[in-house]
Amino acid sequence: MAECHPVGFQWVTEAKLRGAKVIHVDPRFTRTSAQADRHIPIRAGSDVVLLGALINHVLSNDLWFRDYVLAYTNATSVISPEFRDTEDLEGLFSGYDPELRTYDQSSWAYAQTDGGTVDEPGSDGTADTATESDTAEGQAFGEGGPPLEHHRIRKDPTLTDPHCVLNLLRRHYARYTPELVAETCGISVDDFAYLAAAVVANSGRERTTAFCYAVGWTQHSAGAQMIRTAAILQLLLGNMGRPGGGIMALRGHASIQGSTDIPTLYNLLPGYLPMPVAGKTDTLASYLDGIASKKQKGFWANADAYTISLLKAWFGDAATAENDYCFGHLPTLSGAHGTYQTVLSMLEGGVSGYFVLGQNPAVGSAHSRLQRLALAKLDWLVVRDLQMIETATFWQDAPEIETGELITDQIGTEVFFLPAASYAEKSGTFTQTQRLLQWRHKAVEPPGDCQSELDFFHLLGQKIRERLAGSDDPRDRPLLDLTWDYPVDEHGEVDPEAVLREINGHADGELVDGFAQLRADGTSASGCWIYAGVYAGGVNRSALRVPNGGGGPTASEWGWAWPANRRILYNRASADPDGRPWSERKKLVWWDADASRWVGDDVPDFPIGLAPDHRAAPGTGGPDALDGTDAFIMQADGVGWLFAPKGLVDGPLPTHYEAQESPVPNPVYPVQASPTRVTFRRQDNLFAASAGQPGVEVYPYVFTTYRLTEHHTAGGMSRWLPYLAELQPEMFCEVSPQLAAERDLVNGGWATLVSPRAAIEARVLVTDRMRPLAVRGRTVHQIGLPYHWGVGGHAVVEGDAANDLLGLALDPNVQIQESKVGSCDIRPGRRPRGPAVLDLVAEYQRRAGLTPDTSKEA
Amino acid sequence: MAFLGWPVLRQVATRDWLGRGPSVTSPTTAEAGARTSTADRVAQSVCPYCAVGCGQRIFVRDEKIIQIEGDPDSPISRGRLCPKGAASEQLVNSPRRVTTVRYRRPYGTQWEDLDLATATDMIADRFVQARRDYWQEQDADGNRLDRTMGIASLGGATLDNEENYLIKKLFTAAGAIQIENQARI
Known part of the structure; x- marks a missing residue:
């Protein structure tokens, strides 16, 4: 955090000055470690074992926050008797289909009060046959979690039923012991005891613990489950919805949160509404059924209002009740269409044109070699950026030109480089990592031909619509029905506030003040329901700039946080079931009995007048079905999920699997790697052999990639700046003195790293920051690689790209690549030049006997 | 140097006892400002x-x-x-910043200049063509797809919400589904 989010880290420092204990778990020693009370090095990819052992510690020593857990989590909910745990099935859950490598999730369901199970809305209760396309759907449950057909769930407040969630949890993690941590993560029993004691001592009524992570958790083949393990622990300790608690995703781009909320992502529509799926949710009725049932609890039951308001915002008067509000104008998905699937399709000539907007995949995406080769297969490419990045110049100076794999005058790709306006040359909002929208005021006009994306896409849309005007082809209707008339200023530029007002939404001709005003009858419109309220009262609240946010614990007058300017989500949980703060020290939101409403230092994340002792009438659904203690108002049953009966395609409980490439055998189960992980079996995407397979010794070391303070992702905004280029001029690798001795590596000298995909060179940094770990009687060496450099002719500094080494193995829930763990060899000296580098990679592949089937099995 | 310009006297005159303030400030520094x-x-x-x-x-x-x-x-x-x-x-x-459109024709070996309006027209033409050429009406089971696989996009995490909104809106209406950004990476 101190490396990649230094200014955010000032608050960790403040907390430390006030007595907080800071513990840093990371394979390498960083600036964060230097400020921490203790640095605990971990073997990359073993996080579920460490966190699972903390869960086991908390459960077996009865250290969980009883009042919180019983009221606000699904600990007492009973799961179907058909459910079988990984303890029963040697590393698999019930429902696994080894042919399709997917789970039928029906046996993970909640038991119903009156027998049977609580299924998905619209299902007839019989088990669906899993299909491959199911693997694309885990990610489609955005903010709210997956739907349930109703909330009549069997509960066991006595916690004696072996099928109740808390008991399933106990059993699942019973073998996650400090000794297992030692032999899996390389973390000593002493370090584990220190960590466990600190986390427990710092949780409860008087104190809260926070977990902060960056892509160290997301970039794994079981990344979503790593984060879920932390979520289970935080729920057990009562650290969610409370000040100083939570799990903080430290995101790396200025508006990466915003581009998830208003998604330039294939699987989502604005506000975490899923994209329609062919054959399943491709009509309005089936779509709405698939998101939420009217009989489940909470605010997702109003998804019809959010969906229809979005369709009204996009298609205006053309969207009517008679035509299902133009729902049929939306294209449908069939399976995953993520960036990696798209690049593979590109390689086969399946994509004609590619827009690259402020990103540099030729350097920054996993298996960047494959990315560059794919660019050469396009008909046309549009790169919009500030600088001549490597993605724009691949046809001139990609490494594959030097190897002879690509020849400039034989590449048919037509390339348009369009200069972009910088952040200072346009007004608009970024959403930062805590959901806070902040308006930027334009400082100057963009130079030359530079243009904002707002203007470019507005204009492109106009030109496309002109070309289709008068068409009677039904496929052109969506573009022609689109609301696309935005007011422009004297420079012909779109007024961004007009777009923000459309996002906010309106009803009966007035801007809405919040999403509660959105309706399902076509009388309201909103481009992103969770952003409804950013223009409450007709005021652009993202532009609020009261110094220091007006003071107060939440600095609430600086910018605007979605939803409803709440700064801490689920903050009903900051009070006890009776509505009193858990402690004076940790009070945030509480029930004021005299005023009959929730009050406090934050906007209450709960129906404002819903008393703690309120019990919903039987048979109700949606917000009306919430009890006064249902703190998790977006969940279908009103509680935080320790066990996930729906929604995750790789299991209802996080389970340790080794990475796709790992020299260590899975110490917990006979299943080596995540059985549902996504891999692409191709000659150009070979994987190293894992533990126990022949050839494992050829790529004996683990590499992990990361960022440096002085650079930004693929370097497009940093390698071109002299200040930053001078601070970090050259690609390097971090190795321990022991590994340096083992491989004759010299500090400041060169090394060549070889993976099953590529070979790159880097300067050697021999440092104690990398510590060899003792794991199951052997030494595991980890190599650290920053990934900011790329080969091209235009930046101030260039170098080989670490991402060339990576293969494509994805988390099945979210389709994110495993770039935090890979296998490689390292040798002294520079890499061969020209085609010889391909020979080196091939020689390693031959020696290891790699085929597309290597490391295929679960 | 005139007697009154002696350092010790300057120090006394300006009460700059440590000799690090006005008594040693050069005219250039005195005139400098943020x-x-x-x-x-x-x-x-x-x-x-x-x-x-x-x-x-x-x-x-x-x-x-x-x-x-x-x-x-x-x-x-x-x-x-x-x-x-x-x-x-x-x-x-940045002096390296590119502020004009650059164009590389198929099989070309160097960049060429291109007018912004022409470039935008060319892109619109190609967009419409690719959308048509790679259109998918239905899957093998007759389920509706109504989409094009010929157009893809990557980027958004460095852009404004308003920009992402227009991109998603336009591409979705065009039937282009392969729209991604850094959040997937």
Whole structure:
């Protein structure tokens, strides 16, 4: 955090000055470690074992926050008797289909009060046959979690039923012991005891613990489950919805949160509404059924209002009740269409044109070699950026030109480089990592031909619509029905506030003040329901700039946080079931009995007048079905999920699997790697052999990639700046003195790293920051690689790209690549030049006997 | 040197007992001021790098950005910037920045100039064509797809919400589904 989010880290420092204990778990020693009370090095990819052992510690020593857990989590909910745990099935859950490598999730369901199970809305209760396309759907449950057909769930407040969630949890993690941590993560029993004691001592009524992570958790083949393990622990300790608690995703781009909320992502529509799926949710009725049932609890039951308001915002008067509000104008998905699937399709000539907007995949995406080769297969490419990045110049100076794999005058790709306006040359909002929208005021006009994306896409849309005007082809209707008339200023530029007002939404001709005003009858419109309220009262609240946010614990007058300017989500949980703060020290939101409403230092994340002792009438659904203690108002049953009966395609409980490439055998189960992980079996995407397979010794070391303070992702905004280029001029690798001795590596000298995909060179940094770990009687060496450099002719500094080494193995829930763990060899000296580098990679592949089937099995 | 200009007397005259203040200030230093003080205006902005969202103040003189500093009013950053944020002025004023359209024709060996309006027209033509050529009406089971696989996009995490909104809206209406950004990476 101190490396990649230094200014955010000032608050960790403040907390430390006030007595907080800071513990840093990371394979390498960083600036964060230097400020921490203790640095605990971990073997990359073993996080579920460490966190699972903390869960086991908390459960077996009865250290969980009883009042919180019983009221606000699904600990007492009973799961179907058909459910079988990984303890029963040697590393698999019930429902696994080894042919399709997917789970039928029906046996993970909640038991119903009156027998049977609580299924998905619209299902007839019989088990669906899993299909491959199911693997694309885990990610489609955005903010709210997956739907349930109703909330009549069997509960066991006595916690004696072996099928109740808390008991399933106990059993699942019973073998996650400090000794297992030692032999899996390389973390000593002493370090584990220190960590466990600190986390427990710092949780409860008087104190809260926070977990902060960056892509160290997301970039794994079981990344979503790593984060879920932390979520289970935080729920057990009562650290969610409370000040100083939570799990903080430290995101790396200025508006990466915003581009998830208003998604330039294939699987989502604005506000975490899923994209329609062919054959399943491709009509309005089936779509709405698939998101939420009217009989489940909470605010997702109003998804019809959010969906229809979005369709009204996009298609205006053309969207009517008679035509299902133009729902049929939306294209449908069939399976995953993520960036990696798209690049593979590109390689086969399946994509004609590619827009690259402020990103540099030729350097920054996993298996960047494959990315560059794919660019050469396009008909046309549009790169919009500030600088001549490597993605724009691949046809001139990609490494594959030097190897002879690509020849400039034989590449048919037509390339348009369009200069972009910088952040200072346009007004608009970024959403930062805590959901806070902040308006930027334009400082100057963009130079030359530079243009904002707002203007470019507005204009492109106009030109496309002109070309289709008068068409009677039904496929052109969506573009022609689109609301696309935005007011422009004297420079012909779109007024961004007009777009923000459309996002906010309106009803009966007035801007809405919040999403509660959105309706399902076509009388309201909103481009992103969770952003409804950013223009409450007709005021652009993202532009609020009261110094220091007006003071107060939440600095609430600086910018605007979605939803409803709440700064801490689920903050009903900051009070006890009776509505009193858990402690004076940790009070945030509480029930004021005299005023009959929730009050406090934050906007209450709960129906404002819903008393703690309120019990919903039987048979109700949606917000009306919430009890006064249902703190998790977006969940279908009103509680935080320790066990996930729906929604995750790789299991209802996080389970340790080794990475796709790992020299260590899975110490917990006979299943080596995540059985549902996504891999692409191709000659150009070979994987190293894992533990126990022949050839494992050829790529004996683990590499992990990361960022440096002085650079930004693929370097497009940093390698071109002299200040930053001078601070970090050259690609390097971090190795321990022991590994340096083992491989004759010299500090400041060169090394060549070889993976099953590529070979790159880097300067050697021999440092104690990398510590060899003792794991199951052997030494595991980890190599650290920053990934900011790329080969091209235009930046101030260039170098080989670490991402060339990576293969494509994805988390099945979210389709994110495993770039935090890979296998490689390292040798002294520079890499061969020209085609010889391909020979080196091939020689390693031959020696290891790699085929597309290597490391295929679960 | 005139008697009254003797250092010790200067020190006494200006009560600069440690000799580190006015008694040793050169005329150049005395006249120097922060370049921010001559700015015509200041725009409130937000750092473009990571997602912490540090406040920035952008100082403008003669329609040119002359300095970018941390905004002390921000409850997030309290005026601080990291090395990247502090280098923002080089980002916007970079002499390497490309400010005109560059075009590489198929099988071409060098960049060519191209007029922005022409480029936009060419892209619109190609968009319409690719959309048509790669259109999918239905899957093998007759389920509706209504989409094109011929157009893809990557990027958005460095852009504004309003921009992402128009991109998603336009591409979705066009039936292009392969729209992605850094959040997947």
